[in-house]
Amino acid sequence: MEKKYKILLVDDDADSRGIYAEVFKTSGFSVIEAVDGLDGINKAIANVPDVIFTGIIMPKMDGFGLKDALSKNVATSNIPVVMSSHMGREEDRKKADDAGVKDFFVAGMITPKEVVARVLNLFSLVKYKLKLNINAGDISRLTRELKLKDDFSCPECGEDLVLNIEMTNKERKEFTGRIICPRCDSGQTE
Numbered sequence: 001m002e003k004k005y006k007i008l009l010v011d012d013d014a015d016s017r018g019i020y021a022e023v024f025k026t027s028g029f030s031v032i033e034a035v036d037g038l039d040g041i042n043k044a045i046a047n048v049p050d051v052i053f054t055g056i057i058m059p060k061m062d063g064f065g066l067k068d069a070l071s072k073n074v075a076t077s078n079i080p081v082v083m084s085s086h087m088g089r090e091e092d093r094k095k096a097d098d099a100g101v102k103d104f105f106v107a108g109m110i111t112p113k114e115v116v117a118r119v120l121n122l123f124s125l126v127k128y129k130l131k132l133n134i135n136a137g138d139i140s141r142l143t144r145e146l147k148l149k150d151d152f153s154c155p156e157c158g159e160d161l162v163l164n165i166e167m168t169n170k171e172r173k174e175f176t177g178r179i180i181c182p183r184c185d186s187g188q189t190e
């Protein structure tokens, strides 16, 4: 690992927090610990970690309250949050998804080492720029639908447009894509 990532572990259970602290440290992370959501938000603002790993049920402020508080603070709103559930309730997974939580683990269903791998995966989501063959596939239909020029060139500078894709899930081979001009970097569509 080139960069030393800083992780904030938020869990009221000292034993489970200790286990994760050990595993993340062994994997090269620098670890900050917080005992509940309130302690978590304070330490997130003070330390601005690269990622936050939180439990759900905690005194003072739970994991969802923490995620909400992080989102409302400009300094912390972009920090990826992953959540660990002891109960494994489907409604919590749905709620986490809706709140923008990046990954959701059910304790006991995944080893701490696998959790580390999944967290590292968050940092390795890669961007690719693909040059498209304007004669291939549905490109001509795409240019019509998006009201682009027939030769798939940038209306500003004439450079060939590219499809910029960003991996969102490596296992499921999922990407999000956007057509851009590599020179102007002006987005042609959402």
Ligand SMILES: [Zn+2]
Pocket: 154, 155, 156, 157, 158, 159, 181, 182, 183, 184, 185
């Ligand atoms: Zn351009």
